[in-house]
Amino acid sequence: MSIDFKSIEKWFSGKALTVLRDYVAPTLAEA
């Protein structure tokens, strides 16, 4: 399953956005 992370990034900002890009997105992409 592929997820377009650009579509969910708009709901985040600041440090949470960095965590999403650097940690959550790669982890979910591998799953």
Next chain:
Amino acid sequence: MYAALNKQSVATKFAKANERNWNLREKNPSGLLVDIQDQRDQGHSSTLQGWTLNHAMMFGQVLMAPEALKLADKLVPFCHNDVERAALATARQWAVDFAPVAELIELLNMSRPKITVRVMKTLSPLVAKNVGDAMGVKLDTIEMPEVEYEWKWQMMMMIAGKPTKVRMLVGTIIWPKGTEHYRSRYAHKDSNCHACGHMISNPRNWIPLVAKTDSNPVSLWVGRDCAKNLFGCEVEGEAEYSGREVK
């Protein structure tokens, strides 16, 4: 993962802007996401409420996204003006964006590794004796009891007010013959860790152990932290256990 996904400051800001101060007792309030519901005159009778969407966005409850999407579609006919329609469209877009993420997280939950516990990897016999003395249980050796694991659909989460099933690994413990239960001085109730007395509220945080003593074996239900820090267990994965003895 959840902690990171919950911190959606943009969604939270939107949700806070759509909260209503009910103390003001406005008559027939409208214009906010929380105002949209199927029974505006008798809000307590509503089964479809924009509040549910607002709450999900406020706290970044990603797993609610699939239900939120269905709810958003059902609420469309109950919008009174363009402002409400715009707010509902924003909430619907949030649900559309996170529904695939929620689905993937559910799949990841189902693929959690089977629990493995290796006991007494690092603990010295003297420390084990001191810990046992503090608990009031003689700890000659500590082992993980035999457990039969089975994948089961468990009631796990409330989504949009409905209990939702999640696939979980559930263990049934085969205690050694003659095992005595609740012998630890900290086992006040079946919700207390037998090693420290702390209440364990997460059912997946329990580690069942069995202490072999001079007489009968003694069961020890301990929290994950005590299993690691007091008994030197290495714990990977997680499971729930059924059929536990009740105090």
